[in-house]
Amino acid sequence: MKHAVIYARVSTQRQADDGVSMESQIEQCRIKARALGSEVVEVFRDDGVSGRTDKRPGFQAALAYCAAHRVSHLVCWSTSRFGRNLEEALKNTKQLLEWGTRAAYVHQDIDLDTDAGWMLGVMTGMMDEIYSRNVARDTLRSMITASRDGFFVGGRAPFGYQIDKVGKRSKLGLHEDHAAIVRKMYELALNESLGAQSVALRMNAAGLLRNGKTWSKNSVMLILKNPSYMGVRLFNQIKFKTRENKPAEEVVQVASHPAIVSKEDFEKVQAMMKERSPHEVGGTAKSCFVFTGLLTCGICGQALQITNGTGRNGSLYNYYGCLAHKKGKVRCSLRNFPAEKFDGWMIDELLDKVLTVEVAKQVIDSIHANAGKWAEEREMRRKALVKEMREAEGKSEKIFEAIETLGKDTPNMKRLLERLDEYRLVVDNVTQALDDLEKKEAPDYRQVNIDPEMAAATIQRVIRACPDPKQLRMLMTTFVKQINVSNASVVVEYREDALLRRPTPTVLNGIGWLLDLGSNQGPTD
Structure with missing residues (x-):
């Protein structure tokens, strides 16, 4: 059985931040851990502590526990509980991966192995690559x-x-x-x-x-x-x-x-x-669309689903449509609209509204501003690791004292010896983590200059060229909460903890993709 730890936090301003209490966070994290096939072994919490600082004893203790015990997952509600911003959350996630622990979020699904780390992960990676390129080249040469x-x-x-x-x-x-x-x-x-x-x-x-x-x-x-x-x-x-x-x-x-x-x-x-190896013959992967699961009907509030329709030439097309009538409700007046055409248009609109040069500049400025905080954070992390080590050493010492006092009459001798081995492993893991922490030198991002226009354009180009709708959907869900579609407008609601600025809904009127569809727009049931 894999092991997981939970980290939960509420702020001083609102003990039920965004309507999610501490107890609710922990319960949802337990459900997430079970879904990951992990057993929760520890719960760490920071009551009444702002997420704008890493001076959180519960958070630092959670990281130290992961370093010492190498658990499979650290589960928390969202990236807003995991760092000052998404950049900080991604940095902490990378640190956990070095200890064999993956960060998991109830409210979001961020995977550093995919594009779902979104813009900040990409931009931090760009800076890492620029900073370390010469070092990597020299290392490879040696x-x-x-x-x-x-x-x-x-x-x-x-x-x-x-x-x-x-x-x-x-x-x-x-x-x-x-x-x-x-x-x-x-x-x-x-x-x-x-x-x-x-x-x-x-x-x-x-x-x-x-x-x-x-x-x-x-x-x-x-x-x-x-x-x-x-x-x-x-x-x-x-x-x-x-x-x-x-x-x-x-x-x-x-x-x-x-x-x-x-x-x-x-x-x-x-x-x-x-x-001798078999060759793939025929067959295509099950098709999917980028905004499946994110669209709701702006007229009746039902979720939109993929349906089929036949064009004038007899060709079969895929549409997003409101299927309220299938749930026993009155047929909705929302017109079906072509899924592929909508996906392309919506991606362009979102990138133009969200991934702007101004936002790219904010990201770069944020990374530069945080560059000098690394030494302070390393000291806090070191103290948390040392505390974890001292606790393991203290427990070992108590066992040794009991064995020295009682000798062969010590009760549960076998179990006590097993615990000594466990504590010894904890000390070894923490020692390695401390050694790695002392050796690690943070890149000085203040020496790295990136043109915001170039950064925004590059990332937009990469996202638009992505051939995998599933991957794009995962990317979009990291910052899009819901998209309400009516016959005359589209309203995009964003996740507050995924963007650098406080997001406001994007309202798009006069929708071009609803006109001249070239089909009968009728669902094929």
């Missing part, structure tokens, strides 16, 4: 140089190899027994044309195991696809932000250690596996 000199530059040694110390540095050397197993796998794949599943069965039957464990299809596949066995190390393979593979011409291949199989044999195995 790693390539070290590998060419035969040194091991980090990571886990592939099966078949071992890490040999050479002074203060390391090299990959052959683990002869394991290397023989790898060679046997390639021999079976090449000479007997066996697939990964058959190779696994043959190896298990022969007792050629991996540290006493049987082989599976996937574990064999990892061996057969790993270029390390040619004696090479690959660099610059993955795009840091998207985790996508880079083009082959950008990948750097360095001969760095002894080979277990020849380059020729490795490439033959790759060709055989590619030929």
Whole structure:
């Protein structure tokens, strides 16, 4: 069972901030944790503390607990409870990821692996990239140089190899027994044309195991696809932000250690596996539209749904429509409107109204203004981590005292020893977190200049070019609360905690996409 912690806060001005009391926040967070498959082990809270400061003892204690216990999720109501603004929330989210903990929000769905981090995540990423580009390039160059000199530059040694110390540095050397197993796998794949599943069965039957464990299809596949066995190390393979593979011409291949199989044999195995893999035939993914779930009827208040209609030429079209009559209500007078045309138009309108040059400048100014606060925040975080460590050390000391006093007659000795191991792990985790915190140097964003016009235009272009409607919908839901559509206007209501300025509804009149539809607009039930 995965473990989660909850963080909840209410402000001094309104103990039931936005109508959400502390108890309600915690209950909804428990529901969210269950949906994530996690058991809540701790609840942290800040009563009567403004979200405009990181001087929140409950929040800092929650972060320290995550560092010490490496729980799966930290759950809170929204980003407004998680940081001074969305930028701060994203920064804290990245810190949690370094400890193996994901932030989860009841009120929003922000995923740093997608575009749903919205504008601030993108812009902070742009600044990070500008700031660190030279550092990354120098680091990559030094790693390539070290590998060419035969040194091991980090990571886990592939099966078949071992890490040999050479002074203060390391090299990959052959683990002869394991290397023989790898060679046997390639021999079976090449000479007997066996697939990964058959190779696994043959190896298990022969007792050629991996540290006493049987082989599976996937574990064999990892061996057969790993270029390390040619004696090479690959660099610059993955795009840091998207985790996508880079083009082959950008990948750097360095001969760095002894080979277990020849380059020729490795490439033959790759060709055989590619030929054997199934090819996708036909079929399309289930279609969806960007604003599904966000649209309501401005006439009767019902949610709008996707329906079908037939054009004059007999073609089938998708529409947003009010289907109040399906719920036993009187048929609504709202006209159906084409879904694809509306999606494109609405995206353009939202970007023009929300992602403006003025807002981009606000974001940049906000990031610059917060740049000098990092040292102060690091000190608060360090104190919270030290407190977590001292508590674990104090509990360990009490157990030691009990054992020293009672000796072998100490009750529940087995459980006490298990707790000692748990507290020792907490101390180790916190020690690592403190060490990382001391080594980490925050980028000085004050030295980074970004043209607001360029930033706004770039992000708009990326969003408009996104081919995945589901991804765009996730993006829109981070700052759009609801869109009310009538026959003559559209009213967009925003989420207050997602924008830098206090949002006011956008009212759009004279809707062009409702005219000249070229169809009968009638629903196909």
